[in-house]
Amino acid sequence: MTILCYGSSWEGFLTAVFDAYNKQASICRSADAASLFPSERVTPDPIKAGRVERGMARLAKDLAETIYMAWLSEREGVEDDLLALLRLSFGQNRDIRGDMRNPVVTAVTKAARQTGWERQRMLQFVRFVQTPEGIYIADIEPNSNVLALIGNHFHGRFNDQRLLIRDLRRRLILVSQQGGWFIREMGNDEKLPPLPKDGLFEDLWRGYFHAVSNPARQNLKLQQKFVPLRYREHLTEFQNVNR
Amino acid sequence: MELMEKLGILGDAAKFDASCASSGSGRAGKPGQLGNAFSAGICHTWGADGRCICLLKVLQSNVCVYDCQYCQNRASNDVPRAAFKPEELAELTVQFYRRNYIEGLFLSSGVHKNPDYTMERMIRTMRILREQHKFGGYIHVKTIPGADMRLVNEAGMLADRVSVNIELPSAGSLALLAPEKKPDMIFSPMKGIETARKMALEDGKKHRNAPLFAPAGQSTQMIVGATRDTDRTILRLSGGLYKKFNLKRVYFSAYIPIGVHPALPPRETASAPLWREHRLYQSDWLMRFYSFTADEITENGELLDMDVDPKCAWALRHPEFFPVEANHADREELLRVPGVGMISADRIIEARRFGPLRPENLRKLGVVMKRARFFLTAGGKYEGESRHDHPFIRELLTDKLDNGQLSLFTGGAAALPAAPAVALPETPSFLKMLNA
Ligand code: SF4
Numbered sequence: 001m002t003i004l005c006y007g008s009s010w011e012g013f014l015t016a017v018f019d020a021y022n023k024q025a026s027i028c029r030s031a032d033a034a035s036l037f038p039s040e041r042v043t044p045d046p047i048k049a050g051r052v053e054r055g056m057a058r059l060a061k062d063l064a065e066t067i068y069m070a071w072l073s074e075r076e077g078v079e080d081d082l083l084a085l086l087r088l089s090f091g092q093n094r095d096i097r098g099d100m101r102n103p104v105v106t107a108v109t110k111a112a113r114q115t116g117w118e119r120q121r122m123l124q125f126v127r128f129v130q131t132p133e134g135i136y137i138a139d140i141e142p143n144s145n146v147l148a149l150i151g152n153h154f155h156g157r158f159n160d161q162r163l164l165i166r167d168l169r170r171r172l173i174l175v176s177q178q179g180g181w182f183i184r185e186m187g188n189d190e191k192l193p194p195l196p197k198d199g200l201f202e203d204l205w206r207g208y209f210h211a212v213s214n215p216a217r218q219n220l221k222l223q224q225k226f227v228p229l230r231y232r233e234h235l236t237e238f239q240n241v242n243r
Numbered sequence: 244m245e246l247m248e249k250l251g252i253l254g255d256a257a258k259f260d261a262s263c264a265s266s267g268s269g270r271a272g273k274p275g276q277l278g279n280a281f282s283a284g285i286c287h288t289w290g291a292d293g294r295c296i297c298l299l300k301v302l303q304s305n306v307c308v309y310d311c312q313y314c315q316n317r318a319s320n321d322v323p324r325a326a327f328k329p330e331e332l333a334e335l336t337v338q339f340y341r342r343n344y345i346e347g348l349f350l351s352s353g354v355h356k357n358p359d360y361t362m363e364r365m366i367r368t369m370r371i372l373r374e375q376h377k378f379g380g381y382i383h384v385k386t387i388p389g390a391d392m393r394l395v396n397e398a399g400m401l402a403d404r405v406s407v408n409i410e411l412p413s414a415g416s417l418a419l420l421a422p423e424k425k426p427d428m429i430f431s432p433m434k435g436i437e438t439a440r441k442m443a444l445e446d447g448k449k450h451r452n453a454p455l456f457a458p459a460g461q462s463t464q465m466i467v468g469a470t471r472d473t474d475r476t477i478l479r480l481s482g483g484l485y486k487k488f489n490l491k492r493v494y495f496s497a498y499i500p501i502g503v504h505p506a507l508p509p510r511e512t513a514s515a516p517l518w519r520e521h522r523l524y525q526s527d528w529l530m531r532f533y534s535f536t537a538d539e540i541t542e543n544g545e546l547l548d549m550d551v552d553p554k555c556a557w558a559l560r561h562p563e564f565f566p567v568e569a570n571h572a573d574r575e576e577l578l579r580v581p582g583v584g585m586i587s588a589d590r591i592i593e594a595r596r597f598g599p600l601r602p603e604n605l606r607k608l609g610v611v612m613k614r615a616r617f618f619l620t621a622g623g624k625y626e627g628e629s630r631h632d633h634p635f636i637r638e639l640l641t642d643k644l645d646n647g648q649l650s651l652f653t654g655g656a657a658a659l660p661a662a663p664a665v666a667l668p669e670t671p672s673f674l675k676m677l678n679a
Contacts, residue, residue: 098593098594098596099597099598100590100593100594100608101604103607120285123281124286124288125288126343127344128341128343130342136341136342138343153281156272156279157278157279158272158278158341159272159273159274159275159276160276160277161341200246201335203247204246204247204250204335204339205339205342205344207247207250207251208250208251209288209296210291211250211251211254211255212254212290212300213292213294214258214290214292214294214499215292216499217293217294217497218292219291219292219293220291222289222292222293223290223292225293226286226289226293227289236344237288237344
């Protein structure tokens with residue numbers, strides 16, 4: 001068995017699917033030094049990637065979207081699940097996503113749903129702080145790589161604001177300003193300037209947040225179900241000290 | 244007064260309103276306009292009481308000339324009072340919105356001076372938001388009972404959702420506890436709003452730029468457990484309102500003892516009937532999405548079963564309907580099975596096209612087998628217990644509570660507050676008035 005390492009791009013992943021299709025192979029982002037199997041580097045190839053994409057589109061219009069969402073989850077082993085799903089689908093020449101009796105289908109559905117959830121959570125939990133220059137900045141550390149999935153939402157909603165959303169985990173920055181949005185990778189030694197200090201509205205928001213909770217109905221467990229602890233570091237209303 | 248203090252008072256005073264949905268309005272952002280409305284709604288955070296916060300929910304003013312006994316803002320109650328200036332509140336909303344704290348504003352108010360004056364202040368706030376700040380986010384406004392219909396209409400042109408709260412589920416309770424409010428002050432604006440909304444929809448079909456009127460519809464709220472109105476009364480009235488006025492939502496709010504009126508549950512003994520509120524929401528959900536009727540849900544009596552959820556309760560009462568076979572039941576039948584939801588029903592229907600389903604597949608499809616196994620077979624296989632007598636299954640389906648506050652409740656049926664020290668006046672039911 002060979003291990004195909006494709007790096008981090010979607011195109012690289014599709015190329016790896018193409019290369020792996022007819023052989024015993026496993027796909028991953030980067031080589032694991034401890035692995036028993038030989039590994040090969042895959043160079044992204046637009047022609048191979050395009051063939052896989054067209055193959056998916058032939059089976060169902062939105063199949064590529066499911067695959068993409070699942071891939072963005074960055075779950076361990078998701079690449080191999082996706083490869084298995086594509087082999088089955090191309091082999092049977094039909095869209096098998098509805099066949100939840102199949103464990104590969106359930107694994108991919110789960111991964112895609114994780115990304116969908118994480119996207120939704122970011123729509124909920126991104127919190128901007130305003131810099132003295134009037135730029136709005138937010139930091140996030142999502143489980144799935146959802147930055148590309150939230151650009152339209154934030155750009156459309158705050159189209160008169162200059163925004164930066166920084167994915168600290170992946171060192172990616174979403175930049176939204178008049179005219180459009182894009183994502184850029186941070187340079188290797190690029191330092192992140194710290195977020196600006198809180199102002200009046202951060203304090204007002206925290207004050208409001210505490211005032212509206214009804215003490216007669218306190219239910220912290222329920223609260224934690226909806227706002228898991230791992231998001232709270234970046235949530236204004238859960239911070240109680242000034243940065 | 245400091246803005247912080249004001250916000251504290253006016254946020255606190257609004258917290259008894261249960262509704263916080265921001266759904267139902269889909270509006271794309273426009274260049275040069277701030278904000279959009281996201282049709283599925285977005286909850287931005289959850290408070291320590293586990294309730295979602297998606298709108299800045301405040302009162303324009305908590306000064307009130309009325310004296311509704313169940314309300315902490317009533318004139319006779321000694322609480323700190325405050326009022327927002329329209330400019331101030333609009334600015335606050337925009338600043339919160341820009342930081343992605345909220346989807347928009349939920350604006351309500353005590354009756355400051357008189358209903359019309361109050362509505363005018365609220366309209367002013369909305370106007371500043373929409374016109375000066377070009378605010379395209381969500382606005383939910385609660386109309387003030389007794390305000391001129393012209394003002395209600397004006398509010399509807401500015402807001403996404405309009406609500407008129409019923410508060411008490413029967414005319415008798417209303418007469419007793421909120422004597423200044425007459426049923427007509429509630430139902431005629433509801434009717435007016437529905438008419439205006441329908442007209443705007445019709446116009447919208449003819450001209451693309453016709454003005455919208457409360458595009459996210461209207462909702463209402465009822466307080467549960469302040470009076471002796473039963474679950475059946477409440478659910479039938481909800482059913483009637485959904486039908487008659489096309490309401491988007493009916494909210495329930497468990498009464499938190501604050502009043503001292505002889506007809507109210509006494510402060511010391513009563514705890515908020517949260518469990519009852521929960522069962523009512525479950526029932527409401529069944530009515531809206533699972534085609535249950537209020538009569539089906541309450542066929543067993545005036546009060547809901549508190550031990551098991553209303554869907555399980557119905558299933559236990561209807562052994563003749565079960566078991567349902569996952570491999571060929573239609574959607575309607577699947578939806579009657581406890582533990583099968585809308586998503587899992589659709590997945591069952593989708594997955595069985597690929598081949599027969601076995602019991603072990605069902606769990607993967609999202610079916611909650613803990614409940615469903617008593618009512619569902621797959622390929623003829625039944626995974627329930629070998630005993631299937633009613634008390635035994637019922638016991639297994641009983642909600643076991645680990646949450647301290649909900650376990651305040653014990654016993655099989657909902658408890659109504661003790662009979663009031665004063666007699667309820669004889670009045671026709673709201674449902675009758677609706678259908679008259
Ligand atoms: S009119 Fe509204 S705010 Fe005033 S006492 Fe009655 S319920 Fe409370």
